[in-house]
Amino acid sequence: MDIFQVFRERRSIRKYKDTPVEREKIEQILDAARLAPSWKNMQCWRFLVLTDADMRAKVLDAFPDDNPGKKAIATAPAVIVVCGNPAESEVENGIDYFVADVSIAFEHLCLAAFALGLGTCWMGWYDEKKIKRTLGIPDGIRIVGITPLGYPDQEPKPRPRKQLSEISYFNQWQ
Numbered sequence: 001m002d003i004f005q006v007f008r009e010r011r012s013i014r015k016y017k018d019t020p021v022e023r024e025k026i027e028q029i030l031d032a033a034r035l036a037p038s039w040k041n042m043q044c045w046r047f048l049v050l051t052d053a054d055m056r057a058k059v060l061d062a063f064p065d066d067n068p069g070k071k072a073i074a075t076a077p078a079v080i081v082v083c084g085n086p087a088e089s090e091v092e093n094g095i096d097y098f099v100a101d102v103s104i105a106f107e108h109l110c111l112a113a114f115a116l117g118l119g120t121c122w123m124g125w126y127d128e129k130k131i132k133r134t135l136g137i138p139d140g141i142r143i144v145g146i147t148p149l150g151y152p153d154q155e156p157k158p159r160p161r162k163q164l165s166e167i168s169y170f171n172q173w174q
């Protein structure tokens with residue numbers, strides 16, 4: 001699939017089929033994340049894949065009921081907790097680059113999933129402490145995002161985007 005088609009057609013998926021995701025596909029997706037660029041190539045990302053229904057049910061409680069993606073966490077056949085180790089990245093100009101490192105890897109993961117016919121939905125609204133406690137994630141590790149993963153059971157319309165003219169400048173600001 002052409003990469004520009006992937007950019008155009010990927011959507012956040014919040015409704016999934018029961019069909020389990022093949023282990024090889026999960027590994028292919030994680031491998032795409034592994035290839036992301038990172039601060040000084042320190043690769044601070046870590047991925048915790050939950051395919052066990054009990055484990056998935058345990059994290060559900062940490063999502064507010066009005067998070068539109070909560071149901072997807074309950075029903076998708078897999079959930080990936082995307083983490084970073086800030087000690088394996090650095091802060092420059094006040095920017096915590098572990099967030100950038102992990103975010104790039106996370107987006108590689110989402111785009112690779114789409115190219116394989118799978119859906120994802122980046123979720124950032126949850127109680128991080130609760131999830132870390134539930135899953136036994138070590139103190140120093142941060143959760144940057146969580147996504148359900150599975151075969152889509154919906155075809156959402158594209159969400160609007162700002163025009164290029166609103167967000168880009170050439171040679172000088174504005």
Ligand SMILES: Cc1cc2nc3c(=O)[nH]c(=O)nc-3n(C[C@H](O)[C@H](O)[C@H](O)COP(=O)(O)O)c2cc1C
Pocket residue numbers: 010011012013067068069070121122123124125126156158159
């Ligand atoms: C950092 C981040 C956090 C997000 N958190 C949530 C979330 O907690 N729940 C949810 O349903 N969607 C969440 N989203 C998905 C966005 O709502 C979605 O990407 C946006 O509306 C654009 O839709 P699209 O991904 O289908 O293009 C998040 C996306 C990002 C990038």
